[in-house]
Amino acid sequence: MTTTIAKRQNGNTPATFGNVVDNIFQNSLHRFFDDNFFHAGRTFQSDVVPVNVRENNESYNLEVIAPGCRKESFKVNVNGNLLTVSYDHQDEQTEENDKNQWRRTEYQRRTFQRTFTLDDSVDVNGIQAEYKDGILCLRVPKHEKAKQVAKTIEIQ
Incomplete structure (x- = not known):
């Protein structure tokens, strides 16, 4: 996924017809190439997975949304002040037919x-x-020292 930072046109200036057509064409083209159908045949898939982060008084809670993944393929590491969650899974599927003497092997890899x-x-x-x-x-x-303390202060 690519994020583009661009200067917006002045709100009082109407967009030209050419800009409107260019935007429609570019958005359609981006949707076509970003569509899952276009990437369905890939053997290597690298994703940006969504993560929910919540904070309460006791802890930070992270939810890495990763359906279909295997627990054994996750790694969670802390190095200095960096917490890294990674996933690397390889799969190999093989089909053979001795009668027709053919063999098909597909490799798939998913990482994030x-x-x-x-x-x-x-x-x-x-x-x-x-x-x-x-x-x-x-x-x-x-x-413990980072947890918020709630107390009522007596006014004298």
Whole structure:
């Protein structure tokens, strides 16, 4: 996926007909090449997987949306202040027919990687991960000193 940063036209200036046609053509062309149908025959697939990040008083909770993945192919690493979630799975499918003397072998590989920067409030030694129902859940606990304290202050 490519993100383009471009200067917007002044809101008071109407777009020219040429710009409108160019935008329609470019959007259609991008949709065609980004469509899953176009990439269906790939043997190597690298994805940008969606991740939900939630924070509460106790921890940060990350949900890596990765249906159809195998738990054994995930790796979760912390190096310095970087938390990296990666996935690398290779699959080989072979069909043989001795009568007609042919053989077909297909290799598929699916990979992705997401990296998150951790701040000083995180307890790296307490990070937990669980893969269930197509979602890799990571619980990244906070240090005791980083947890918010709620108390009422008496006014004198």
